[in-house]
Amino acid sequence: MxxxxxxxxxxxxxxxxxxxxxxxxxxxSPEQRARLDAHIDQTLKTLTAQYDVDTTDSQxxxxxxxxxxxxxxxxALCAAVVLFFARYMGYWPTPLQVAVLVLLPLVLTxxxxxAARRETTLYYTSLLSIVTFAAFVANLAILGALFNxxxxxxxxxxxxMFGIAMAYHFGLRLVLxxxxxxxxxxxxxxxxxxxxxxxxxxxxxxxxxxLAGLVLVILPSLMRHTxxxxxxxxxxxxxxxxxFVPMLFLSAQGSTSYLPMDARNIERFYQVFGAxxxxxxxxxxxxxxxxxxxxxxxxxxxxxxxxxLIDWWxxxxxxxxxxxxxxxxxxxxxxxxKRLRGRMRIAT
Amino acid sequence: xKRPWLLAAVVVLVISNAWVLTQIAINRSGTPDSDDGPRSxxxxxxxxx
Numbered sequence: 001m002x003x004x005x006x007x008x009x010x011x012x013x014x015x016x017x018x019x020x021x022x023x024x025x026x027x028x029s030p031e032q033r034a035r036l037d038a039h040i041d042q043t044l045k046t047l048t049a050q051y052d053v054d055t056t057d058s059q060x061x062x063x064x065x066x067x068x069x070x071x072x073x074x075x076a077l078c079a080a081v082v083l084f085f086a087r088y089m090g091y092w093p094t095p096l097q098v099a100v101l102v103l104l105p106l107v108l109t110x111x112x113x114x115a116a117r118r119e120t121t122l123y124y125t126s127l128l129s130i131v132t133f134a135a136f137v138a139n140l141a142i143l144g145a146l147f148n149x150x151x152x153x154x155x156x157x158x159x160x161m162f163g164i165a166m167a168y169h170f171g172l173r174l175v176l177x178x179x180x181x182x183x184x185x186x187x188x189x190x191x192x193x194x195x196x197x198x199x200x201x202x203x204x205x206x207x208x209x210x211l212a213g214l215v216l217v218i219l220p221s222l223m224r225h226t227x228x229x230x231x232x233x234x235x236x237x238x239x240x241x242x243x244f245v246p247m248l249f250l251s252a253q254g255s256t257s258y259l260p261m262d263a264r265n266i267e268r269f270y271q272v273f274g275a276x277x278x279x280x281x282x283x284x285x286x287x288x289x290x291x292x293x294x295x296x297x298x299x300x301x302x303x304x305x306x307x308x309l310i311d312w313w314x315x316x317x318x319x320x321x322x323x324x325x326x327x328x329x330x331x332x333x334x335x336x337x338k339r340l341r342g343r344m345r346i347a348t
Numbered sequence: 349x350k351r352p353w354l355l356a357a358v359v360v361l362v363i364s365n366a367w368v369l370t371q372i373a374i375n376r377s378g379t380p381d382s383d384d385g386p387r388s389x390x391x392x393x394x395x396x397x
Contacts, residue, residue: 098369102365102369105361106358106361106362109354109357109358109361113354136361139365140364140365140368143365143368143369143372144368147371147372147375147376148375149368149371149372149375155364158360158364161356161360162357162360162361162364165353165354165356165357165360166353166354166357168353169351169353169354169357
């Protein structure tokens with residue numbers, strides 16, 4: 001169990017105990033209560049000292065704000081680094097340009113490690129890691145552009161490896177997402193190159209991205225994440241996006257598919273397949289208790305459904321009737337989910 | 349090994365940069381039988397003639 005989860009459980013346990021005593025459902029003797037309170041206080045104090053966990057609701061809110069601020073700050077610093085290079089780099093002698101581009105990611109990696117050793121909650125480390133990843137992307141991209149090297153998709157694989165290594169070292173989900181997105185890009189680009197196409201044409205065959213997305217969804221089931229327990233959700237979320245976004249694309253433009261069928265039939269196939277697959281994702285998410293999978297599956301199910309309804313009804317139906325029907329469909333979906341929740345409650 | 353992932357990240361950084369710098373060095377040295385100098389170089393120098 002993560003330290004923060006333990007602290008949350010203890011906080012909720014204490015609140016519930018107060019409630020039970022007020023309702024006269026449970027009465028502890030003053031000695032028992034004092035002993036329990038002392039134990040909880042001591043455990044929370046130890047967790048706070050070791051892991052800097054939040055022990056109150058207001059602390060949790062502030063921590064959330066700090067997480068958002070560190071992510072936004074990291075992105076802003078990335079923009080600052082890139083714009084600084086764009087503005088001043090042309091005035092520098094070439095050896096200095098090369099030295100800065102090569103050394104900056106190394107220095108930033110060392111800084112992130114230095115910050116990680118001095119803090120337990122990794123806000124500054126997260127910020128520095130995002131900037132490090134961006135600096136490494138800028139490093140290879142600008143060096144290549146500067147010396148007119150042939151563009152290669154393998155840079156995406158290298159960025160992916162770097163992002164994943166940094167993410168597993170520091171335990172940062174945003175950097176893991178950046179690394180996995182780079183890998184998804186590389187899979188598509190590499191298959192394009194093998195087929196003799198220009199590697200940047202990501203929309204030529206969207207099914208390759210779907211296959212890579214499927215691998216991402218399955219991977220956490222094959223790899224155990226005992227230490228990085230939040231990482232499987234990132235794999236599944238990105239995998240599902242990599243499956244459903246190309247599916248949406250193919251449901252509108254079937255000519256880019258590998259399937260040996262007429263383009264119109266391919267579009268029909270993906271319209272049905274998208275809705276069925278997202279419904280299956282919801283079912284699997286409910287069974288496995290994966291909240292992210294349920295939410296993403298629901299979002300894509302709604303998108304597939306509403307895109308179809310717009311396609312079928314928008315042109316010929318009065319607009320007030322169209323929106324009325326959309327509202328009724330939404331109500332029907334709420335009813336279905338309510339029944340599903342009821343069944344889950346019975347099952348548990 | 350104490351920090352394998354950090355080591356992996358640094359190795360990726362170093363090897364990829366070494367590879368890119370080697371490519372730049374090869375390209376800038378030109379080929380012995382070429383009559384138009386280096387095959388690539390600084391873009392603005394080549395464009396400026």
